[in-house]
Amino acid sequence: MKKFLLAVCVVLLAAGVSFGADVIRIGVVATVTGQNAFGGQLELEGMQLANKIYPEALGKKIELVVVDNKSDKVESATAASRLIENDKVAALIGPYGSGPTMAAGEVAEVAGIPLMGTACTNPLVTEGKKYIFRACFIDPFQGEAAANYAYKNLGYKKAAVLTDVASDYAVGLASFFKANFAKLGGAIVADLKYQSGDTDFTSQLTEIIGKEPDVLFIPAYFAEGAIIMKQGFELGAKFRFMGGDAMDNPEIVTLGGEAVEGFLHTTFAYDPTMPEMNAEAKAFTEAWKQEYPGKESNANAAMGYDSYVLLYQAILSAGKAEPQAIRDALENMKNVATVTGLTSFSAESHDPVKDAGIVEIKDGKKSYIYTINP
Amino acid sequence: MNGTGTRARSGLLNLLPLAALVCFLWWAPANLDGYKLRVINLIAINAILGLSLNLIYGMAGMFSLGHAGFMAIGAYVSALLILTPEQKVTMWILEPIAPWLLNLHTPFIVSLVLAGLAAAFVGWLIALPVLRLGGDYLGIATLGFAEIIRILIVNLTPLTNGSLGLKGIPAHTDLWMSYGCFLVILVFVARLMGGNFGNVLRAVRDDEVAARTMGIDTFRVRTLAFTLGCFGAGIGGALMGNLITTIDPKMFMITQTYNLLMIVVVGGLGSITGSVIGSVLVTTMLEWLRFVENPITLGSLHIPGIPGMRMVLFSVLLIAIIIFRREGIMGTREFSWNWFFPPKNAPRALPDEGGRGR
Structure with missing residues (x-):
């Protein structure tokens, strides 16, 4: 029995490290366990779908090497290091969220391996980095887009903000929303805080209700955001709720019921309910339906897909799958069609200028209603 | 052979692994890849953190859940002291940095020592009110203080x-x-632990009332042990920050403390050797077990990789250790050269490190 077990272990080990000669390896620091697993899983499925559609470049098979990061920063750095040194990947696709991407990015930068961030919207991620790119827009733009839409399109003059102070994403986005809303001439009537993991928001909400804002901006992750809306609904809040890209969840109506009716959030410019899709988005939506029947896609899945496509295009235009060549090709990338719009990078900025979308929950359905151009 | 001779021989024998380690450290950077070096670095940092937690929990018997908080202090103090003013200006994008902090800049070694001292100082401040508690209450209070530290940083x-x-x-x-x-x-x-302080500490841990009757100032001893443990946490946190090169408050949540607790308990509460073994085991296993998450092809059978599988296996491993060796791998025993060279005419002499006598 012991011998048999030993043999099984040896076989498993050997199988685990199978090497192929004519393969381009792209490493994925995936977030499939831990607190951000939901968004991370959709991203990964997006990448795997893209890998299925574009399986080869330069006559070589592209292989995704997936390593989980437990939604943890230290693990992200170790995972990136493992992919670079052990699996000899040509490029990396970053984990979910800005903090882990920064940790993985530091490793990639030192090793000289290009890293494509998926939905890391914190401006610091690419700041001062040569090898770090991202497929998404950054929070200053998202905050501005949300403020513009609330003030100009909806005519709201009084806004309240409820921020998760423990989340870099929420703090950044809230600050850019407040600055832009005030600049437009609106008033921030309440600016309250909570901590990730809180479950009772009634005291903050009661205070906000007393201030009578037109709109409450909650740059939250879905777990807390859904509870905030539910408790606000129960307290009889009259104002509108508005959130950011992290509130994008295909299950929002099932989970939130009537409490989420009328909820608005900014997102990356893709949603399966989009009325006018570009060619890439149409292809993505179709392919997703076939690959994962019964499962809704969302902007996270699109960002995962786009990140892969951007690296794929860079490998094609570089003509070789070497890290330095891919990096240079990425930096010179101009108007590549992706699901979430045209993507360009330059030597000055590794942050693409992209549209933002507005999603509204109307009549118990999630619908993409508006595109904001930068 | 008498006791002095045994000690002299142990001292000489200790030089052997030390020399081996120095040779390894000299050989490793040129011959191992960055991934392995990172894991080897993490082992040392986890061992530092494990040892310092063991000093508080295992050796002084104070159940502390605050280690992540003291790590955070160390990591932040060190990072803030070695970042250049230009870097600081570009990073504080929401609110400007405090002017006195902007130009504060020290060499790394100074920042490392200050990180340890800062954590020790805060540890001492917290120890004064908290160490009057015992058992589970102490655990809850230290956990609360660690959260306070994290929320202050936020x-x-x-x-x-x-x-x-x-x-x-x-x-x-x-x-x-x-x-x-x-x-x-x-x-x-x-x-x-080999000296008189070690005996005093063990006495306080095993029976506080008896220790006090013997004239030991138990509160002072416990405070000292706690403060020293916090110093280690500060050093470990600073080294961790400088390894990952980026830190944020989310790194120092309670899960970080659990990780260290796991190292200490698996190795053996109260055993220095145990903490070192625990850190090697936990750090390498978490990485080594990754192979179970890879897609596996056995002939025509293809098993897709299941992410998160390694955590399942790791938990099974932990449960097995706790079931079959409840006191951890080493218990309270320590490594000793006498294992290999039993003293000739000292029948069952008490080892330097007395255990709880389990």
């Missing part, structure tokens, strides 16, 4: 950049640095 944006965290910390943690710190702390703890 909210003191002009000092810490809040939840955005810090990045671009120079990567000062190399093998020499981490293993140098590890050896210093290892030798310090071993001497401490």
Whole structure:
């Protein structure tokens, strides 16, 4: 029995490290366990779908090497290091969220391996980095887009903000929303805080209700955001709720019921309910339906897909799958069609200028209603 | 052979693994890849953190859940002292940095020592009210203080950049640095526990009332042990920050403390050797077990990789250890050269490190 077990272990080990000669390896620091697993899983499925559609470049098979990061920063750095040194990947696709991407990015930068961030919207991620790119827009733009839409399109003059102070994403986005809303001439009537993991928001909400804002901006992750809306609904809040890209969840109506009716959030410019899709988005939506029947896609899945496509295009235009060549090709990338719009990078900025979308929950359905151009 | 002779021989024998370690550290950077070096570095840092927690929990018997908080202090103090003013200006994008902090800049070694001292100082402040508690209450109180530290870091944006965290910390943690710190702390703890203070500490842990009757100032002893443990946590946190080169408050949540607790308990509460073995085991297993998450092809059978599988296996491993060796791998015993060279005419002499006598 012991011998048999030993043999099984040896076989498993050997199988685990199978090497192929004519393969381009792209490493994925995936977030499939831990607190951000939901968004991370959709991203990964997006990448795997893209890998299925574009399986080869330069006559070589592209292989995704997936390593989980437990939604943890230290693990992200170790995972990136493992992919670079052990699996000899040509490029990396970053984990979910800005903090882990920064940790993985530091490793990639030192090793000289290009890293494509998926939905890391914190401006610091690419700041001062040569090898770090991202497929998404950054929070200053998202905050501005949300403020513009609330003030100009909806005519709201009084806004309240409820921020998760423990989340870099929420703090950044809230600050850019407040600055832009005030600049437009609106008033921030309440600016309250909570901590990730809180479950009772009634005291903050009661205070906000007393201030009578037109709109409450909650740059939250879905777990807390859904509870905030539910408790606000129960307290009889009259104002509108508005959130950011992290509130994008295909299950929002099932989970939130009537409490989420009328909820608005900014997102990356893709949603399966989009009325006018570009060619890439149409292809993505179709392919997703076939690959994962019964499962809704969302902007996270699109960002995962786009990140892969951007690296794929860079490998094609570089003509070789070497890290330095891919990096240079990425930096010179101009108007590549992706699901979430045209993507360009330059030597000055590794942050693409992209549209933002507005999603509204109307009549118990999630619908993409508006595109904001930068 | 008499006791003095045994000690002299142990001292000489200790030089052997030390020499082997120095050779390894000299050989490793050129011959191992960055991934392996990172894991080896993490082992040393985890060993430092494990040892310092063991000093508090295993050796002094104070159930503390506050280690992550003291790590955070160390990591932040060190990072803030070695970042350049230019880096600081570009990072504080929400609120400007406090002016006095902007131009504060010290060499790495100074920042490392200050990180330890800062954590020790805060530890001492917290120890004064908290160590009057015992058992589970102490655990809850230290857990609360660690959360307070983290929430302060989140909210003191002009000092810490809040939840955005810090990045671009120079990567000062190399093998020499981490293993140098590890050896210093290892030798310090071993001497401490081998000397009279170790006996006093064990006496306080095993029976506080009896110790007090013997004239030991138990509160002072416990405070000292707690403060020393916090110093180790600060050093470990600073080294961790310099290894990852970016830190944020989310790194120092309760899960970080659980990780260290796991190292200490698996190795053996109260055993220095155990903490070192625990850190090697936990750090390498978590990485080594990754192979079970890869897609596996056995002939025509293809098993897709299941992410998260390694955590399942790791938990099974932990449960097995706790079921079959409840006191951890080493229990309260220590490594001793007498294992290999039993003393001839000293029948069953008490070892230097007396255990709880389990």
